Amino acid sequence: MTKIDKSQLILYLAWLVSVVATLGSLYFSEIRGFVPCELCWYQRILMYPLALILGIGTFQNDLTVKKYVLPLSIIGWFISLFHYLEQKVPGFAKIKPCADGVPCSAEYTNWFGFATIPLLALTAFMLIAIFMLLITAHKKLDSKD
Numbered sequence: 001m002t003k004i005d006k007s008q009l010i011l012y013l014a015w016l017v018s019v020v021a022t023l024g025s026l027y028f029s030e031i032r033g034f035v036p037c038e039l040c041w042y043q044r045i046l047m048y049p050l051a052l053i054l055g056i057g058t059f060q061n062d063l064t065v066k067k068y069v070l071p072l073s074i075i076g077w078f079i080s081l082f083h084y085l086e087q088k089v090p091g092f093a094k095i096k097p098c099a100d101g102v103p104c105s106a107e108y109t110n111w112f113g114f115a116t117i118p119l120l121a122l123t124a125f126m127l128i129a130i131f132m133l134l135i136t137a138h139k140k141l142d143s144k145d
Contacts, residue, residue: 007063007135014069014131015054021124022051028117039083043121046076050128066132073129080122087116 025044028034036044050072057065 008058008061010131010134011054011061011063011065012058014128015051015058017124017127017131018047018051018054021047021121024120025117034117039079039086040117042079043076043083043118046072046079047121047124050076054128063135066135070129070132073125073132077122077125077129080118080125083118084116084122087118
């Protein structure tokens, strides 16, 4: 497998993560009936375009999409981290409580005592960012050869 093939595989994996995250968020809201809070909406606003951008990049073998994907995934990671801390750190929710609707500190899921929906989003954004950095690393290695 050549280095370019590895980069294309990495791009495909990033797209797969974004699609799973997008479908997961739709499952929680549309099938399970969980109403998204304000921070959930911000995370969705950043994740849904990633599925589209990475899909186009994957099927056109366009590795330059990383310049759009990396900033979105990093911003999404910070929002997800903030949301997770708001749920899990006592007193942290008082910094910025959600103004309307569902409180951002509400936990619809709490698998194994720590895995909530914001942690799932945090993991997805982190994986996508790591995949984009790996593409950058492979591109630098290609230029040295």
